[in-house]
Amino acid sequence: xxxxxxxxxxxxxxxxxxxxxxxxxxxxxxxxxxxxxxxxxxxxxxxxxxxxxxxxxxxxxxxxxxxxxxxxxxxxxxxxxxxxxxxxxxxxxxxxxxxxxxxxxxxxxxxxxxxxxxxxxxxxxxxxxxxxxxxxxxxxxxxxxxxxxxxxxxxxxxxxxxxxxxxxxxxxxxxxxxxxxxxxxxxxxxxxxxxxxxxxxxxxxxxxxxxxxxxxxxxxxxxxxxxxxxxxxxxxxxxxxxxxxxxxxxxxxxxxxxxxxxxxxxxxxxxxxxxxxxxxxxxxxxxxxxxxxxxxxxxxxxxxxxxxxxxxxxxxxxxxxxxxxxxxxxxxxxxxxxxxxxxxxxxxxxxxxxxxxxxxxxxxxxxx
Ligand SMILES: [Zn+2]
Numbered sequence: 001x002x003x004x005x006x007x008x009x010x011x012x013x014x015x016x017x018x019x020x021x022x023x024x025x026x027x028x029x030x031x032x033x034x035x036x037x038x039x040x041x042x043x044x045x046x047x048x049x050x051x052x053x054x055x056x057x058x059x060x061x062x063x064x065x066x067x068x069x070x071x072x073x074x075x076x077x078x079x080x081x082x083x084x085x086x087x088x089x090x091x092x093x094x095x096x097x098x099x100x101x102x103x104x105x106x107x108x109x110x111x112x113x114x115x116x117x118x119x120x121x122x123x124x125x126x127x128x129x130x131x132x133x134x135x136x137x138x139x140x141x142x143x144x145x146x147x148x149x150x151x152x153x154x155x156x157x158x159x160x161x162x163x164x165x166x167x168x169x170x171x172x173x174x175x176x177x178x179x180x181x182x183x184x185x186x187x188x189x190x191x192x193x194x195x196x197x198x199x200x201x202x203x204x205x206x207x208x209x210x211x212x213x214x215x216x217x218x219x220x221x222x223x224x225x226x227x228x229x230x231x232x233x234x235x236x237x238x239x240x241x242x243x244x245x246x247x248x249x250x251x252x253x254x255x256x257x258x259x260x261x262x263x264x265x266x267x268x269x270x271x272x273x274x275x276x277x278x279x280x281x282x283x284x285x286x287x288x289x290x291x292x293x294x295x296x297x298x299x300x301x302x303x304x305x306x307x308x309x310x311x312x313x314x315x316x317x318x319x320x321x322x323x324x325x326x327x328x329x330x331x332x333x334x335x336x337x338x339x340x341x342x343x344x345x346x347x348x349x350x351x352x353x354x355x356x357x358x359x360x361x362x363x364x365x366x367x368x
Pocket of ligand 1: 171
């Protein structure tokens with residue numbers, strides 16, 4: 001590798017984050033179209049109305065179409081008002097902002113993001129997760145740069161349903177364990193080394209503030225703890241993802257926890273009743289046992305237990321036979337293609353048995 005460029009996230013966070021819109025967006029033009037989820041746009045509109053003023057005029061609010069698929073991106077990009085606007089304001093959770101990022105790329109327009117829930121890092125990262133129109137995962141679609149700027153309004157986020165942050169925490173601390181294990185023993189380029197080091201900040205604030213942040217989200221309190229967790233989920237994870245995927249090979253961005261999730265998506269109950277980060281949080285427990293990090297396992301287990309994240313495959317509606325049946329496929333998934341050792345069926349099965357035994361003994365002890 002000779003020359004390379006890095007484009008990193010830029011963001012404003014706080015209860016009046018949208019007040020910075022005029023100052024930050026003015027150099028990109030005078031008009032914007034809001035593209036987002038219906039509920040998200042409803043939640044954001046009063047704040048955007050306040051922020052809209054002398055500098056930026058919002059031409060319209062457009063629904064993003066419900067799915068981040070290539071077909072939908074083309075449909076949205078044909079919208080005449082979007083074509084007229086100087087910039088795109090992406091409002092919502094992952095799929096809305098992911099769609100808007102693709103539309104911005106297609107129309108060559110700057111995209112600004114306004115996350116209304118804290119469940120993932122879409123608002124700050126330079127990748128969109130693409131699905132079919134039926135919602136089946138297709139591929140990650142990479143951009144050369146992240147959105148121009150993210151406006152993270154914690155007043156809106158603390159009013160949002162708590163399950164998004166709850167699941168988002170699992171997906172976020174997973175980044176630390178997956179990146180550090182995947183990169184173990186490798187000679188790293190500067191950006192990858194930065195990403196792996198930084199991934200510690202995907203876990204630390206979650207364990208320190210996660211429990212309190214969930215309580216505050218439930219009570220709609222915009223607290224210091226909530227902000228730290230929102231930052232870990234949206235900003236830190238995006239930075240790590242940008243750093244560790246810069247080269248695309250090898251992939252340090254995933255690992256055994258995600259392999260567990262993807263393998264289990266074969267069962268409809270996962271998609272129908274559970275959230276991505278929730279299942280990944282279970283996958284982290286398997287990863288840590290398989291990796292023989294038993295102290296870390298106990299720490300994450302305790303955290304899952306007090307926050308209601310899964311501590312057993314039964315918590316995500318999977319039976320022992322179902323779990324065992326996906327293992328031959330699981331060990332071939334690309335998430336664990338680059339790993340410090342070969343992940344075998346036996347290894348994952350033993351980790352699973354260890355987890356279930358451990359979980360049973362904890363629950364029994366709690367009853368006593
Ligand atoms: Zn994930």
